[in-house]
Amino acid sequence: MSILPRFDQVPLPPTSATEYNTVCQFCNVGCGYKVYVWPVGEQGGLKADENAFKVDFTKPQAVLKGQSYTEAMHSTTVGKDGREYNIVIVPATNSPINQGNYSYRGGSNALTMWSLDRGTQDRLTYPLLRVGDQFQAITWDDALALMAGIIKGIRDRDKNDDNIAVKCYDHGGSGAGFEDNYGAGKLFFTALSVKHIAIHNRPAYNSEVWGSRERGVHELNYDYSDARLADTVVLWGANSYETATILYTQHILENIQGSTVAEKKKVFDKDEPAEAGYLIVIDPRKTSSYTVAEAAAKNRVLLLQPNFGTDYILANAIARVVWERGYYDKAYLEARTDMKLFEDYKKKSLKLDVKYDEFMAQAERITGVPKAQIEQAADWIAKPKGNKFKRRTLTIYEKGIIWNMKNYDQVAALVQLAVLTHNIGRPGTGCGRQGGHQEGYVRPPSPTPGSIYNGGPPVNVDKFLTSGKGKFYWVIANDPYLSTPNNQIFRKRIHERTKKLTRAIGESGEPSTTQGRIDAILKALYADPDALFMVVQDIYMTETARDAHLVLPAAGWGEANETSINCNSRLLRLYEKFMDPPGEAKPDWEIFKLVGEEIAKLYRAEKKNDVAAKFEFGKNWKTDEDVFLAGSEEFADNQVSEEDEAKLEAENYKGVTYAFLKQVGQEGIRTPVRLDPKTKKLVGTLRRYTVKFGTADGKFKWYGTDDWEGYPAEVAKYLEGNKAKEYPFWVTTGRVQHLWQSTYHDRQLPERVITHPLPYAEINPEDAKKLNIESGDLIEIFNEEGNAIYMAYVTDAVKPGSIFMVMYHWRGTSNSLTTGYTDPKTTIPWYKGTRANVRKVAGAIPFIKQTASFLQQNKFS
Amino acid sequence: MQRMLSRRGFLKVMAMTAALFSSWGKAALAAGSKLKPWLAPSLPYKSVKVGNVADLTVNKPVTFNYPDANTPAVLVKLGKPALGGVGPQNDIVAFSGVCTHMGCPIQYQGERFVCRCHYSMFDPAKAGQTYQGLASTWLPQITLTVDKKGDIYATAVNGLIWGRAKNI
Ligand code: SF4
Numbered sequence A: 001m002s003i004l005p006r007f008d009q010v011p012l013p014p015t016s017a018t019e020y021n022t023v024c025q026f027c028n029v030g031c032g033y034k035v036y037v038w039p040v041g042e043q044g045g046l047k048a049d050e051n052a053f054k055v056d057f058t059k060p061q062a063v064l065k066g067q068s069y070t071e072a073m074h075s076t077t078v079g080k081d082g083r084e085y086n087i088v089i090v091p092a093t094n095s096p097i098n099q100g101n102y103s104y105r106g107g108s109n110a111l112t113m114w115s116l117d118r119g120t121q122d123r124l125t126y127p128l129l130r131v132g133d134q135f136q137a138i139t140w141d142d143a144l145a146l147m148a149g150i151i152k153g154i155r156d157r158d159k160n161d162d163n164i165a166v167k168c169y170d171h172g173g174s175g176a177g178f179e180d181n182y183g184a185g186k187l188f189f190t191a192l193s194v195k196h197i198a199i200h201n202r203p204a205y206n207s208e209v210w211g212s213r214e215r216g217v218h219e220l221n222y223d224y225s226d227a228r229l230a231d232t233v234v235l236w237g238a239n240s241y242e243t244a245t246i247l248y249t250q251h252i253l254e255n256i257q258g259s260t261v262a263e264k265k266k267v268f269d270k271d272e273p274a275e276a277g278y279l280i281v282i283d284p285r286k287t288s289s290y291t292v293a294e295a296a297a298k299n300r301v302l303l304l305q306p307n308f309g310t311d312y313i314l315a316n317a318i319a320r321v322v323w324e325r326g327y328y329d330k331a332y333l334e335a336r337t338d339m340k341l342f343e344d345y346k347k348k349s350l351k352l353d354v355k356y357d358e359f360m361a362q363a364e365r366i367t368g369v370p371k372a373q374i375e376q377a378a379d380w381i382a383k384p385k386g387n388k389f390k391r392r393t394l395t396i397y398e399k400g401i402i403w404n405m406k407n408y409d410q411v412a413a414l415v416q417l418a419v420l421t422h423n424i425g426r427p428g429t430g431c432g433r434q435g436g437h438q439e440g441y442v443r444p445p446s447p448t449p450g451s452i453y454n455g456g457p458p459v460n461v462d463k464f465l466t467s468g469k470g471k472f473y474w475v476i477a478n479d480p481y482l483s484t485p486n487n488q489i490f491r492k493r494i495h496e497r498t499k500k501l502t503r504a505i506g507e508s509g510e511p512s513t514t515q516g517r518i519d520a521i522l523k524a525l526y527a528d529p530d531a532l533f534m535v536v537q538d539i540y541m542t543e544t545a546r547d548a549h550l551v552l553p554a555a556g557w558g559e560a561n562e563t564s565i566n567c568n569s570r571l572l573r574l575y576e577k578f579m580d581p582p583g584e585a586k587p588d589w590e591i592f593k594l595v596g597e598e599i600a601k602l603y604r605a606e607k608k609n610d611v612a613a614k615f616e617f618g619k620n621w622k623t624d625e626d627v628f629l630a631g632s633e634e635f636a637d638n639q640v641s642e643e644d645e646a647k648l649e650a651e652n653y654k655g656v657t658y659a660f661l662k663q664v665g666q667e668g669i670r671t672p673v674r675l676d677p678k679t680k681k682l683v684g685t686l687r688r689y690t691v692k693f694g695t696a697d698g699k700f701k702w703y704g705t706d707d708w709e710g711y712p713a714e715v716a717k718y719l720e721g722n723k724a725k726e727y728p729f730w731v732t733t734g735r736v737q738h739l740w741q742s743t744y745h746d747r748q749l750p751e752r753v754i755t756h757p758l759p760y761a762e763i764n765p766e767d768a769k770k771l772n773i774e775s776g777d778l779i780e781i782f783n784e785e786g787n788a789i790y791m792a793y794v795t796d797a798v799k800p801g802s803i804f805m806v807m808y809h810w811r812g813t814s815n816s817l818t819t820g821y822t823d824p825k826t827t828i829p830w831y832k833g834t835r836a837n838v839r840k841v842a843g844a845i846p847f848i849k850q851t852a853s854f855l856q857q858n859k860f861s
Numbered sequence B: 001m002q003r004m005l006s007r008r009g010f011l012k013v014m015a016m017t018a019a020l021f022s023s024w025g026k027a028a029l030a031a032g033s034k035l036k037p038w039l040a041p042s043l044p045y046k047s048v049k050v051g052n053v054a055d056l057t058v059n060k061p062v063t064f065n066y067p068d069a070n071t072p073a074v075l076v077k078l079g080k081p082a083l084g085g086v087g088p089q090n091d092i093v094a095f096s097g098v099c100t101h102m103g104c105p106i107q108y109q110g111e112r113f114v115c116r117c118h119y120s121m122f123d124p125a126k127a128g129q130t131y132q133g134l135a136s137t138w139l140p141q142i143t144l145t146v147d148k149k150g151d152i153y154a155t156a157v158n159g160l161i162w163g164r165a166k167n168i
């Protein structure tokens, strides 16, 4: 008996199987994978010359070195030719990033493919139209006519595109890439001019790291090899063991265990000390990224647990210690940074006019981190080695910093600490994002502003919509019903508004022709300004789709050629198409092109040929590569010297073709790509800002961070008077090892549904005891923003008085409780901090208690 | 599982879940699925005696080899009912000793299996599910039977042992 279908043999790909190169569809690390496809019914043999792996399976593989091929790495699908195919997706042993290693998520790539054998058969396969309370199949022709008719109708009436709101990804990986991003950019920014556009995981069109970019530092500036070479790695608000798993286990862990010392010796200066690395984890939780390291290399790891929202104060305090102890190189600062602005930094961030002891006492009080720990961190980050050699520290940060209170200042404080200690642009250094997913941004300029220092901040599109503005809402490959802040209000309002339109067009009997429908919808939208038309374009029916009027089926990973870069090395590779999209599903870029062409037809009919031409942006796009190449035209001329890499866009790939990428395979090429002026060859950029920073004069631009001003009103209200008692817990939120983003695939896979049947919340044993809560119990977490019923998970990962909620789960989102606060400088939300109360609802659901594991996830020894 | 169900209550739940699992397991594969021939147990496993109920102590794992002489496996009495558990308390389980991630040996460490290579952890009471770490595939569970004398036999492996295309 087993809960799941388990297999005790798997078919080997025969030598006739077609082999493809690709990159994991999931996280930022971008592990390399190989795919084999061949018809069901055939099978390779165990001997090395009898299978496509060219591996001898007559005896077991060598531990850690052999080709991993597990039950989760095989699946079947049906091609457009009606034949059944085996699909095998295994980690690539020739990828420099993962070297044959893989994580829980990537190891299941095959299980997520569209298959009639599994839950993934639920993929969207043809366009769906809401008729009253049902979704009915329609053709692409009708769907496109409907889209075009409504969009043009709105433009004609308004004379602008301000009533068109869009929520679209801007990333690579996960079935998107440069191609799809460029398609979106051309439709929304060149043909249309959409100001009310928001990015997949946040309510505005903004960078999450303007605090770094405006200093002259793009957030992807290091190489994975720097994680192997660093004397110290700092993981700041990044639980990399769970969210960048292979970067952590294959590179960071090997470094602190001492396996990379020989590599260090090769790269370091003559006589420079090289030993096993140190790791500093900075997080309000005792994450597995800390406890794994503790189990593996106890004396080489430090955990700092700052109070919520205080990380920038902590970064400035570490910087002050660095200043006091002289762990900086004045000549470097003078040569490479703007010394006029440095005065501002000294005054506001380092606060040199406050005495050291007084400053540190204040920092300790605000952050809750003891002075001794702050000083130890400064030593590990910057104390010269053998008094002569600069220490090499790589700082990797992610959503704990980005989705913190005061996004701009948090990010700025971290990158300034790195530059103060010359920990950028040298082997073993860097200060950048870990990343969530991979990247693939190429678009024409957007009609949206920058940060508050560059014409902004950008509009909060959630608030635009919940306040009753906008008429057309197009949600593309993301699930705002899980992912947007202050979610309960958002869901309620979008539901209300879309329902108003549904009622208006179909109380009894809806118009039966497409044109009749367009007319009725436009009439209703202008009769009731609160009515809203919603389109969802995705690979599954999402939570958001339940309120949509039109649902468009998109192609996923592996169903079209695409290109992306990973986050740890900006490594550009080709993700080859290895199967057909299910049914009538289409790649996003093609959908954008077709919508554009359909709108163009309407303009041509009115003889407005110049407007029509703008919408025919995709008329020469026959293949994915056509879009990739068209996108490259957006980038600056990349025939520049090595030191001028700093001037190039981080993702500049001008000159790269699919043929080039096929040639380089898993080795890829690191962006920004340069056309070397001397050799006329394309070369990648291993590590950024070695000679210059990305500013007009090449100098780093300092910024004086704000003082500690306490919490914003949305959260401060919970800390005063009666409410302080009513909502006694700090709440933080985040991702976990086994659930990917909005869990769109995870919910289809029985092994994940068993292990994570419900969203869970971590609670400290002390608090659990007081509330009579055990692991598995149902608890309600609530505040004035919303409520969520979660499963309790008792663990010391959280301190007493705080709880951690899993971010997005199909049975509930932590964002029901997050506030509407965004950083006034950037419009980035604080997803990671609010207050709430907890009550026990009931004991565990018996079936769940029986089948799900409640063993402590951060306890490794 | 702090508050244990009464034995009768437990058996009822076990029967209920057993029924659910077997139907779930089959339902998860479509009727005409081409995967069926590989569904475990699909190979001719030998029945091998691996211990006696009376000799086992709670939380003291016993290693043995299965399904062949070179392949480590672990037998353990958990002291609490487990999915697929045998013996009077339904608490005796056995698993492959090879991590499904990249083949390292796993260690039993009070309630859990831990692999020290990349820290995957598996829950022996819950069918060997990966509850943390990198292994996409749960630990293969070894089917056990107990005869009247209390002798425990390994009779099949549910799941693929890492590094092979077939278990035997
Ligand atoms: S670490 Fe990330 S990229 Fe690598 S296999 Fe896992 S999910 Fe995929």
Ligand code: FES
Pocket (backbone or CB within 6 Å): B099, B100, B101, B102, B103, B104, B115, B116, B117, B118, B119, B120, B133, B134, B135
């Ligand atoms: S081999 Fe066991 S976790 Fe990697």
